[in-house]
Amino acid sequence: MGRTLLRGMFAAGLLAPHQAWASAHSQESCDEVAAELGVPCFRSGPQDVAGPAPSLGATWDERLPDTDVVLICVKPKQAAQVADVLLRGKLGRGTLLISILAGVTTARLEQLLDLPNPWVRAMPNTPCVVGAGMTVVAPGTHATDAHLQLAQQIFCSVGQCRIVDESYCNAVTALSGSGPAYMYLMMEAMADAGVRVGLPRDLALQLVAQTMLGSARMVLETGRHPAALRDDVTTPAGCTIGGVLMLEDGKIRSVLARAVEEATRIVEQLGKTAKAKADT
Numbered sequence: 597m598g599r600t601l602l603r604g605m606f607a608a609g610l611l612a613p614h615q616a617w618a619s620a621h622s623q624e625s626c627d628e629v630a631a632e633l634g635v636p637c638f639r640s641g642p643q644d645v646a647g648p649a650p651s652l653g654a655t656w657d658e659r660l661p662d663t664d665v666v667l668i669c670v671k672p673k674q675a676a677q678v679a680d681v682l683l684r685g686k687l688g689r690g691t692l693l694i695s696i697l698a699g700v701t702t703a704r705l706e707q708l709l710d711l712p713n714p715w716v717r718a719m720p721n722t723p724c725v726v727g728a729g730m731t732v733v734a735p736g737t738h739a740t741d742a743h744l745q746l747a748q749q750i751f752c753s754v755g756q757c758r759i760v761d762e763s764y765c766n767a768v769t770a771l772s773g774s775g776p777a778y779m780y781l782m783m784e785a786m787a788d789a790g791v792r793v794g795l796p797r798d799l800a801l802q803l804v805a806q807t808m809l810g811s812a813r814m815v816l817e818t819g820r821h822p823a824a825l826r827d828d829v830t831t832p833a834g835c836t837i838g839g840v841l842m843l844e845d846g847k848i849r850s851v852l853a854r855a856v857e858e859a860t861r862i863v864e865q866l867g868k869t870a871k872a873k874a875d876t
């Protein structure tokens with residue numbers, strides 16, 4: 597996701613490669629990032645760097661104090677490690693910190709860092725890779741409207757972005773963060789069904805993917821409710837109503853709702869687990 601966001605910002609003209617730097621866990625990842633994006637990429641140790649010679653110091657900890665925005669794209673369990681690295685690197689007091697750590701609240705991040713830096717919590721999804729992502733952002737205690745607008749600009753470079761209250765973030769993670777997996781599962785099942793009734797697999801998959809894409813655009817661009825759009829397709833005594841009734845018999849609404857509910861529960865647990873590990 598870090599690479600995706602950098603690519604999006606470069607493409608949108610929000611940032612030039614010479615203005616950015618990155619950090620990764622392994623030297624292999626650093627080498628890949630440097631080669632792909634043309635930015636210096638550092639490991640956690642200040643002696644390791646790959647890519648073009650940095651213009652603001654030779655190590656990550658020399659660059660960090662002059663960095664305006666830090667995007668934190670790691671696993672929730674690494675929250676405490678990130679805070680330690682930021683403190684060790686003498687983070688600038690005005691630096692905006694944007695976290696995509698699932699389930700980890702801004703209050704927890706502020707507590708770990710114990711500095712008055714502004715935090716923005718974000719939840720993007722993987723379609724950001726193709727510029728069709730959906731992200732929400734929520735402010736921490738010290739984040740201003742200007743910080744939120746900057747965060748929104750960053751994520752709009754890879755799709756759509758909305759500002760929300762942080763209380764929605766876990767549910768958003770379960771719905772749009774995990775949502776692509778639900779869509780892929782449905783696409784796979786429908787393509788298999790197409791093969792079952794005689795279609796070549798590549799054709800079946802193209803039909804399903806384009807149909808899902810078109811249906812989503814109909815909702816977004818017409819502003820009509822999905823139920824109204826479904827009615828347009830469902831003619832009396834037609835084949836569509838037969839298929840819809842089979843889906844209803846299979847309790848598809850209930851299953852999808854339960855999936856989102858369960859994912860939300862797990863996201864909440866991720867945040868609690870990250871806090872427990874940091875506290876120990």
